[in-house]
Amino acid sequence: MEQPRTDEDQQLVARTQDGNAGAFDQLVVKYTPRLYGLVYNMTSNHEDTNDLLQDIFSKAYKSIRGFRGKSSFYTWIHSIAVNMTLNFLKKRGRRFHLSLDDVDASIQNDKEFLEVTQTSSPVREADLSELQRRLNEAMMKLSDEHRAVVTMFHIQGMPHAEISKILNVSEGTVRSRLFYANRQLQNYLDEFRKNPVT
Amino acid sequence: MDEFDNNEIGRLLRLKRYEQPPPGYFENFLHEFHRRQRDELLRQPLWKIALGRAQEFMMSLNVARIASYPVAVTAVLLCAAVISLKVYQTTPAPNVARLSPAVPVQQAATEGGWSLASPVSTRITVSQPRTHLSTHRTATPPRYVLDSMPVSYESSLRF
Numbered sequence: 130m131e132q133p134r135t136d137e138d139q140q141l142v143a144r145t146q147d148g149n150a151g152a153f154d155q156l157v158v159k160y161t162p163r164l165y166g167l168v169y170n171m172t173s174n175h176e177d178t179n180d181l182l183q184d185i186f187s188k189a190y191k192s193i194r195g196f197r198g199k200s201s202f203y204t205w206i207h208s209i210a211v212n213m214t215l216n217f218l219k220k221r222g223r224r225f226h227l228s229l230d231d232v233d234a235s236i237q238n239d240k241e242f243l244e245v246t247q248t249s250s251p252v253r254e255a256d257l258s259e260l261q262r263r264l265n266e267a268m269m270k271l272s273d274e275h276r277a278v279v280t281m282f283h284i285q286g287m288p289h290a291e292i293s294k295i296l297n298v299s300e301g302t303v304r305s306r307l308f309y310a311n312r313q314l315q316n317y318l319d320e321f322r323k324n325p326v327t
Numbered sequence: 328m329d330e331f332d333n334n335e336i337g338r339l340l341r342l343k344r345y346e347q348p349p350p351g352y353f354e355n356f357l358h359e360f361h362r363r364q365r366d367e368l369l370r371q372p373l374w375k376i377a378l379g380r381a382q383e384f385m386m387s388l389n390v391a392r393i394a395s396y397p398v399a400v401t402a403v404l405l406c407a408a409v410i411s412l413k414v415y416q417t418t419p420a421p422n423v424a425r426l427s428p429a430v431p432v433q434q435a436a437t438e439g440g441w442s443l444a445s446p447v448s449t450r451i452t453v454s455q456p457r458t459h460l461s462t463h464r465t466a467t468p469p470r471y472v473l474d475s476m477p478v479s480y481e482s483s484l485r486f
Contacts, residue, residue: 148383154357161356170343178348182356183363190364229346236345241338261346264339283340311333318336 138202145193153193156202157186163285164210170280171214171273173265174228181217185210200294207295211277218273227265267317275310282307377403 144152164185169178189209196205236242268276281287281295282303289307293300368376381399 157357157360158353161353165348165353166344169346169348175348183360186360187364187367230348231346233345233347236342239342239345242342242345244338260339261343264343279340283337284343286341311336314336314340315332318339 135201135203139198142193142196142198142202145190146196153190156206160203160206161186164206167207167210167280167285168214169230170268170284171211171276172218173269174226175230176228177217177221181210181214185213188213204291204294207281208297211281211295215273215277227262227269229261229265232261263318267314270317271310271313275306275313278303278306279310279314374403377406381406 138156141152141156145156161182164182165178168181168185169175172178172181185206189206192209196202200208268279271279277296278292281292282289287295289300289303292303296303371379378399381402385399385402
């Protein structure tokens with residue numbers, strides 16, 4: 130995924146800091162889809178995602194006067210989103226239920242989807258909803274921190290450097306967490322490989 | 328041998344991008360955000376809202392250094408004091424009642440019914456002490472004069 134232009138964000142932030150609430154509205158509209166994907170894939174629950182997104186933007190609006198531009202707005206808002214989601218997940222603990230969004234029909238045209246379903250792979254014959262369920266179950270078995278890294282790298286397409294800034298850890302830590310998470314997912318999905326069709 | 332490797336896992340996970348919220352969700356999100364902001368604001372006590380507004384005003388003047396809580400609180404208290412003073416001062420001064428002899432309500436009633444809409448041409452003399460007049464100021468009707476000289480020319484009248 131491409132990173133939004135920082136100069137446009139800087140102008141919107143400056144205008145927001147000057148008291149232009151409409152400028153912040155533009156930032157909300159711009160970042161809602163992206164942050165939704167981040168939070169949803171960390172929580173696997175649409176309702177929790179909606180509440181968290183409201184809180185994230187509310188906090189961002191209240192804190193924006195203190196934003197000095199040392200990092201990009203992109204990094205800043207993602208840091209807020211990840212930290213608030215991790216705090217929420219710690220409080221939620223194991224008491225959760227999956228509330229998954231529907232898969233958009235445009236997936237049928239996705240090149241990678243076609244490759245995955247057409248090549249000789251465990252998922253070739255799998256039902257899409259079953260695949261979605263297994264994947265989300267496997268994701269929820271990861272720790273919150275590992276799931277965050279997997280979400281940002283594989284799903285959001287962020288580079289290691291950007292993830293390290295958002296999480297405020299070294300790139301080496303990001304890479305090791307990714308390696309461990311991938312291993313875990315392979316193990317969890319191994320059962321799916323053995324029983325691909327339900 | 329079919330098994331998941333890192334590339335396969337990556338591809339499967341990238342497909343999760345297609346898990347989307349219901350149609351119209353993103354279009355309605357901003358509206359919902361505004362609604363929640365308003366609800367949150369209304370839940371706050373009035374003094375906190377006033378304090379926040381005072382702070383925002385100070386920040387907008389680019390005086391971030393002095394836009395601190397003590398300054399904001401002082402500003403709010405000053406505003407409240409000014410408003411209170413104005414409210415106190417809008418109560419009419421007793422000079423009108425003192426300088427323009429007027430009659431208590433009871434005596435006016437015996438004269439046969441006055442109303443502000445219809446000026447009554449009767450000169451009324453004061454029969455009450457001045458101190459007593461001030462307490463009946465609100466109930467005392469204006470004085471009207473039957474004499475040829477118009478009321479407005481009377482030097483004793485003060486409005």
